[in-house]
Amino acid sequence: MDPEVQHEPSEITYDEKFYPARPKPLRPSVRRANRSSGPTPDSEPVASNPEYVDWLTEQSMLRDAKLIAEQLSGKGSMWQNPYADPDPRAAVERAPVWFTAYPISVINAPQTSFLSTLGDEKLWQAFSEIGVTAVHTGPVKVAGGIHGWRPTPSVDGHFDRIGMQIDPAFGSEEEFRRLCVVASAYDGIVIDDIVPGHTGKGADFRLAEMAVADYPGIYHMVEIEPQDWHLLPRVRAGADSQNIDAEAEANLARAGYIIGQLQRVIFYELGVKETNWSATPPVVGIDGVERRWVYLHYFKAGQPSINWLDPSFAGMRLVIGDACHSIADLGAGALRLDANGFLGVERRAEGPGWSEGHPLSEAANHLIASVVRKMGGFTFQELNLTIDDIKAMGTNGADLSYDFINRPAYQHALVMGNTEFLRLTMTLARDHGVDTASLVHALQNHDEMTFELIHFATLHAEDEFAYGGEAVKGCDLGDRIRGELTDRLTGRWAPYNRTFTTNGIACTTASVITASLGIRDLDRMDEQDIETVKRAHLLLAMYNALQPGVFALSGWDLLGILPIAADEVEDLIKEGDTRWLNRGAHDLMGYFPEAVRSESGIPRGRSLYGSLPEQLADPQSFARQLARIIELRNKYGIATAQQIDIPTVSHKSLLVMVHELGQGTIQATVLNFSSDEISATIQSKHLVPGTCAIDVFDDNEIATVDELHSFPMNLGPYEGVAVVLR
Secondary structure: OOOOOOOOOOOOOHHHHHOOOOOOOOOOOOOOOOOOOOOOOOOOOOOOOHHHHHHHHHHOHHHHHHHHHHHHOOOHHHHOOOOOOOOHHHHHHHOOEEEEOOHHHEOOOOOOOHHHHHOOHHHHHHHHHHOOOEEEOOOOEEEOEEEOOEEEOOOOOOOOEEEEEEOOOOOOHHHHHHHHHHHHHOOOEEEEEEOOOEOOEOHHHHHHHOOOOOHHHHEOEEEEOHHHHHHOOOOOOOOOOEEOOHHHHHHHHHOOOOOOOOOOOOOOEOOOEOOOEEEOOOEEOOOOOEEEEEEEOOOOOOOOEEOOOOOOOHHHHHHHHHHHHHHHHHOOOEEEEOOOOOOOOEOOOOOOOEOOOOHHHHHHHHHHHHHHHHOOOEEEEOOOOOHHHHHHHHHHOOOEEEOOOOHHHHHHHHHHOOOHHHHHHHHHHHHOOOOHHHEEEEOOOOOOOEOOOHHHHOOOOOOEEEEOOEEEEHHHHHHHHHHHHHHHHOHHHOOOOEEEOOOEEEOOHHHHHHHHOOOOOHHHOOHHHHHHHHHHHHHHHHHHHOOOOEEEEEHHHHHOEOOOOHHHHHHHHOOOOHHHHHOOEEOOOOOOOOOOEOOOOOEEOOEOOOOHHHHHOOOOOHHHHHHHHHHHHHHOOHHHOEEEEOOOOOOOOEEEEEEEOHHHOEEEEEEEOOOOOEEEEEEOOOOOOOOEEEEOOOOEEEEEOOOOOEEEEEEOOOOEEEEEEO
């Protein structure tokens, strides 16, 4: 080589900068089809216009799914990973601590998108200091509907998906891919969403209404013969559907069209949603025939339910294609399965139709989760059903399940200063064979809080449970817990929290705590009040973090966000969805202090703790103390331990969780859910006499386990201690 020849250094990619010697992943790779044309509003948006039908087809998720499948079929990379059985501990080891984002509530840095803000290296440095190893982006793909040529907004916070492309309101596909690379640089992953239960009213639904090809097979929709249109309600002018009432539901069921009444009506609202079925107005198909359809929607009218057992398997193809796109095209490492407990529905000879705990849901979830594992990812499910269902669907389906079992119970423990119901639910889960390590234990999410008492209200309604010194039927116990939470967290003593239909309470974690403390006026809180809120908040964090499984928290938790005043979101809550009160906008890094709203228009919520940079500079801040909890969780391997006992306790506000770490080491998490100092006796058959109980936070010896397998200890208000037995 001529030494005089000068060579320019080759240009390296962003990925190579972070991974100079990174081996090529075995994961398959695809690209979604690019859109070749935009809408052509000059022509009429009707079925007789081929240009309109072609445009809808090009926008459809089913078309993208077909193109993605063609790129993956026959590839060796699809056979490199085990996929048959869920592996919760492998998923937890890969991503033990999650940050769960809600895109429309994040205040972006100026001139940047949500995905760009989430992919900021300084944010990931902060996450790394705290111990966050995964980011769940929340729903970021296009959602809402299409009316003619015009897009319509989301009716449920972007959970009404209508396409695989990233919504420009949140960024671009390249920004999502870059976020995945930045996460990898900090040994983290990105978790995306799919919604296997429904879509929005996008191109796929409009094509289904027009009876195009197998598009009607995507949905649980039934064509009503013209001679029976008198059974259908009139659709008001400007609307594209009308919910049918109970009488029409019964008549259509008797006529053999629909299944009819189901086990419950989610989001029930008189005059808005009285049944799970809605009717379309007359729609002209591509064959010139005018049709009216009745379609199923477990949730809102703009969220038509997917049919998982149509002979075309069009719905299954759509969902599987969406999952493959997130993993193989965007680069996500895991997927949240939203509304995945409602994938099977069947008529019964008597009573309501079978729509919860159906075997088809188990089979469909097995298929989805297997495909994701086959591609090198993992899944978690948000399954608000019975413990039996969570166990059954976790056996072959998703790797992890959201801890809907114990979420309302740990909040109830704080509200009442009594852990009895929490100990009951945790023991029930263990008795049903639900591995604690398979659960995602979370602080606030976008729904905070839903009661999730289905176990007691449905399958086990007539079973008796020992509670409060008496035998209580499941239905009565559920009503009692629901009533106590509502009484203590809403009304005159906590006017900032509101009930959410019949299913929960709109509140933040911080406002659950303020209500528990008897703070009525949030504007009059002083520094001592905030310090007490922080202490109780850390207790709840310890409950979720210092047990096996994933620990998840949100920006509302990290910054200590309070609810938004009702008059600031009046338009959003006017139809009864009060959850917007707990979705206040927040600025994680303090990049845009002047912003009063997020880019999506959500009002800024008041932060008790300050931005992450402010907190990380203060050793006594919420974030710094949280980081210490996570550090000890990692050091002792608590995330993948075995939970072996939830023992009886010597004080009603006490909770003890006993875990077996590696090589037989015993660890216990001891929590005081009250504002009182307590002297407690910690007792469990797994505590070995003669061993020393060591406080892992300061490495001091607390006591020696006696012959009764117990030791004494004192706890301050809302104090938590993690001990190991040596």
